Amino acid sequence: MTAANTKGSPCAPPRRVLAIWLARLAIDRWRRHRPAPEGHAPLEGAGEDDAPVALITETAHGPRIAATNHAAERHGVRAGTMLADARAVCPQIAVHPADPAGDLAFLERLAVWAQRWGPWSALDPPDGVIVDITGAAHLFGGERRLIGDAAAILAARGLTARIAIAPTAGAAWALAHHGPAQAIVAPDDDMPARLSQLPVAALRLDDDVLLVLRRLGLKRLGDLHGVGRDALTRRFRVRRSATANPLLRYDQLLGTVPEPLLPVVGETAPMVQRRLMEPIRHLPLLEIVLSDLAEEMMRLLEGKGRGARRLELGCWRVNGEMVGRRLELAAATRDAAHVCRLFTEKLDGIDAGFGIEMVRLTASWAEPLDFNQADLDTAAQEHGTSLAACVDRLTTRLGADAVRRPVPRASHVPERCVRWQAPLAPQPAAQAEMAFHARPLKLLDRAEQIAVVYETPDGLPRRFRWRGELHEVARAEGPERIAPEWWRERSTVRLRDYYRIEDSAGRRYWLYRDGIAGDGRGGPPAWYLHGIYP
Secondary structure (H helix, E strand, O other), X not given: OOOOOOOOOOOOOOOOEEEEEEOOHHHHHHHHHOOOOOOOOOOOOOOOOOOXXXXXXXXXXXXXXXXXXXXXXXXXXXXXXEHHHHHHHOOOOEEEEOOHHHHHHHHHHHHHHHHHOOOEEEEEOOOEEEEEOOXXXXXXXXXXXXXXXXXXXXXXXXXXXEEEEEOOHHHHHHHHHHOOOOEEOOOOOOHHHHOOOOEHHHHOOOHHXXXXXXXXXXXXXXXXXXXXXXXXXXXXXXXXXXXXXXXXXXXXXXXXXXXXXXXXOOOOOOEEEEEEEEEEOOHHHHHHHHHHHHXXXXXXXXXXXXXXXXXXEEEEEOOOOEEEEEEEEEEEEOOHHHHHHHHHOOXXXXXXXXXXXXXXXXXXXXXXXXXXOHHHHHHXXXXXXXXXXXXXXXXXXXXXXXXXXXXXXXXXXXXXXXXXXXXXXXXXXXXOOOOOOXXXXXXXXXXXXXXXXXXXXXXXXXXEEEOOEEEEEEXXXXXXXXXXXXXXXXXXXXXXXXXXXXXXXOOEEEEEEEOOOOOOOOOOOEEEXXXXXX
16 A cells, blocks of 8 residues: 555545554463463453563563563553563562464464454554555445444454554554544645654654654644754765655654555455255265365365365364364375365264255365376376375374374484474474585484494494304494584584494494593493494
């Protein structure tokens, strides 16, 4: 969106913008999702300020207060202070971890939902939403009733909101944050005069710029009228960003300079459904309907270039009750037969009652999936089941907690470089695979100590004894030195020198020397066998 001329053109209505500021977003979300005390009903917000509560974030210097409730503010606790300082002011304060990612996700959903008041909306992070309501206020009976409707709905959902309407996004933001409650600036109002008593913080500037303006004696927007633009231009000529240039922000506030905003576009989950002419009560008929829905869903996903990771099946009985089943897949797929086969094992417990009259299939989780060559797919089906399909079958039959997959971790230590997680869990981001050296396919659960004859002090091994059997070393390669991880281990941990060994019988092993002679971290080095090559 761009803020255009507030007067508009003869053919178009004047620009109108609704700004919503969720003044206590983090605390309001915590109140809605906090667990109830043991033995009590869920808390609904009554008595929210009975005890001081603060939400904290971890910083390099320790926990810092991110948000507080009214009770904590009455005790002198403010957002931005360190937790240690807050406890000195209010020892009985209760702290909980903040959830900035959850707050942003909630704000995105709210921005899409706020399009009920206008054709499109935009995010104003971390706690605001901008809605373009141009030409839509008459649908609610005028702007005053529209702003009252928004305030009532947000309050009913436990959100503390301040709302304003103005010709530009900057003016609406300024009034929502620093103006009177539910302020409205009409299109024909003198906007500089209406906003002259607002503080300069209403320009959405950086803290250091606000400090400079206060030192210059410019504390309100009306004070900027008494200063020439040339003087302010020279003072802030090196400021290029909008948040560091008061003149640019002031022009955006008045609408003389456009302000681009990125609209939020809601994404609808792919959904297909069937309304049956006659209710069905038998499982074979439901499987036929499911097969038709699965094929239609896969065609819909193919058109979007996506594959299903989570599918939800809903069956509505004639009495209005709904019974559902959920299916999660190990990898994105557009295989309708595979989906039907997995869903069939979940349909046995469905009670049709007097009959099912509507069936709906929704892909609540979909991921991009490239197109595959049909010849390769056919060959894969002829040679056997794919790994993803096998994981899906095992997960459906044994449960999600019974199947695990290895995931690489950022560690050079062999026993720490891999961890196990559920196949449905998202894989953590990694910069690159740590494949500097070849690793054996089989690692022992615990490295076993062996006796080794080697060239001192740090030469190659010549022979070793493992599990009572003597092995003569025919070939040896190494060492590959792995230092201890100082950030998680004590200083007495010794470094390792790994060797790839082949004995006279052609068997290959992976062993290491723990420490080197004279390193000051213990006695003579010890040898261990850690892995076996195929």
